[in-house]
Amino acid sequence: MNSPSKPLTTHSPSASTELIHHAYTPPTGFASPAVPVAKGSTIFFPSMAAVRERDWAFKTTYTYGLHGTSTSFVLEERIATLEGAKHCILAPSGLAALNMVNLALLAQGDEVLLPDNVYGPNKHFAQQLLASYGITHAFYDPQDAQDLASKISPKTKLVWLEAAGSVTLEFPDLLGLIAVCNQQKVVCALDNTWGAGLAFAPFDLRSPDGQALTLDISVHALTKFPSGGGDVLMGSVCTRDAELHKRLKRCHMQIGFGVGMNDVEAILRALPSIQLRYAAQDRSAQQLACFLAQHPAVAQVRHPALPTSPGHQYWQQVCGQNAQTPAQAAGLLSFFPDPSWSSADVDAFCEALQYFKIGYSWGGPVSLVMAYDLRGDRQLDSSLSAGPGTRLIRLCIGLEDANDLQADLAQALAAVQAQVQTS
Numbered sequence: 001m002n003s004p005s006k007p008l009t010t011h012s013p014s015a016s017t018e019l020i021h022h023a024y025t026p027p028t029g030f031a032s033p034a035v036p037v038a039k040g041s042t043i044f045f046p047s048m049a050a051v052r053e054r055d056w057a058f059k060t061t062y063t064y065g066l067h068g069t070s071t072s073f074v075l076e077e078r079i080a081t082l083e084g085a086k087h088c089i090l091a092p093s094g095l096a097a098l099n100m101v102n103l104a105l106l107a108q109g110d111e112v113l114l115p116d117n118v119y120g121p122n123k124h125f126a127q128q129l130l131a132s133y134g135i136t137h138a139f140y141d142p143q144d145a146q147d148l149a150s151k152i153s154p155k156t157k158l159v160w161l162e163a164a165g166s167v168t169l170e171f172p173d174l175l176g177l178i179a180v181c182n183q184q185k186v187v188c189a190l191d192n193t194w195g196a197g198l199a200f201a202p203f204d205l206r207s208p209d210g211q212a213l214t215l216d217i218s219v220h221a222l223t224k225f226p227s228g229g230g231d232v233l234m235g236s237v238c239t240r241d242a243e244l245h246k247r248l249k250r251c252h253m254q255i256g257f258g259v260g261m262n263d264v265e266a267i268l269r270a271l272p273s274i275q276l277r278y279a280a281q282d283r284s285a286q287q288l289a290c291f292l293a294q295h296p297a298v299a300q301v302r303h304p305a306l307p308t309s310p311g312h313q314y315w316q317q318v319c320g321q322n323a324q325t326p327a328q329a330a331g332l333l334s335f336f337p338d339p340s341w342s343s344a345d346v347d348a349f350c351e352a353l354q355y356f357k358i359g360y361s362w363g364g365p366v367s368l369v370m371a372y373d374l375r376g377d378r379q380l381d382s383s384l385s386a387g388p389g390t391r392l393i394r395l396c397i398g399l400e401d402a403n404d405l406q407a408d409l410a411q412a413l414a415a416v417q418a419q420v421q422t423s
């Protein structure tokens with residue numbers, strides 16, 4: 001078990017320092033910074049009284065391997081620290097973590113509200129499985145807090161938030177949306193995979209007039225930035241509220257969402273460098289967003305730090321709250337190519353890239369590209385129908401040198417443009 005954390009200085013440390021010096025008591029006589037991999041399905045109890053008094057919710061004792069071992073308890077504590085939460089539960093993937101929240105909080109007759117640009121599989125879960133359990137859903141415009149307010153009814157038991165929006169990267173009016181949920185006393189849960197506990201402090205947000213806002217739940221696909229290797233799947237659900245945590249933990253135990261301790265160890269090894277990796281990927285993405293914004297073959301770039309990107313003002317409001325650090329926007333950007341590009345041209349562009357590999361996910365060392373056709377994917381986004389078309393290319397920036405990535409984009413854009421102009 002961990003010893004209580006002891007502040008090193010009165011100054012408040014950065015995420016890197018906090019994660020590297022996180023309170024941890026190694027086994028007696030083995031003072032290594034590495035957290036040992038403790039595996040077990042059965043975990044012996046010292047007595048029957050210990051069985052009866054086991055603390056399944058707050059992890060002061062062990063119960064059964066499915067509910068965690070000393071290795072996963074350390075990762076849960078560190079993710080809670082990263083997110084500024086009090087409690088954390090691990091799940092086998094980011095998607096499993098999202099759906100654990102859905103299953104824990106929703107019952108027949110309830111409704112869940114989702115942003116129009118929500119992560120696709122969360123939308124599909126609502127449209128298919130939740131619908132089959134008699135749970136309804138509706139979409140709201142994430143840039144319009146009044147639209148959310150108008151859709152909340154007595155049936156609404158959960159509001160999903162996502163910043164920035166999946167694939168199209170609009171930054172929502174996050175502060176306005178949380179304020180609406182707080183006023184109407186509806187539980188709000190943020191998919192915080194993009195922010196990763198680094199771009200902003202999800203549990204310490206304040207409205208523009210300085211009022212504290214209450215985010216109830218932060219879900220994080222640890223698969224992305226915390227893993228950093230593109231080789232592990234895991235998710236987390238963080239809360240500050242003990243009762244809400246207990247509700248989630250009960251569901252977690254009922255659906256049997258265990259995680260593998262070797263995977264937990266891989267994430268523990270990567271966490272000390274998360275802040276450095278996030279900052280490096282953010283710097284490269286900002287450089288490449290500026291490069292693409294000026295390229296004649298590009299109709300529009302989506303990157304929250306660009307003033308032309310939808311929701312830029314909300315990004316400044318939320319990610320600029322910490323005056324000591326520059327506002328960050330993760331390592332993701334998307335762009336709409338020139339509307340004269342066919343879908344075959346988009347495919348040719350993706351295949352002409354050398355360093356960017358075609359694949360899903362983000363946060364790993366290798367840069368990735370993926371093409372999307374947004375037709376039918378968004379109901380409420382007027383900026384799409386008015387503007388740049390529906391073919392979108394998403395880039396996830398890895399840890400390669402940004403100038404090499406820029407040269408790669410330049411050569412692939414030139415190759416496709418030459419083809420488009422001659423056809």
Ligand SMILES: Cc1ncc(COP(=O)(O)O)c(C=O)c1O
Binds near residue numbers: 093095119221235
């Ligand atoms: C925003 C967002 N949330 C959640 C997930 C799910 O994470 P996982 O791949 O670990 O299931 C993803 C995965 O791409 C994502 O992009």
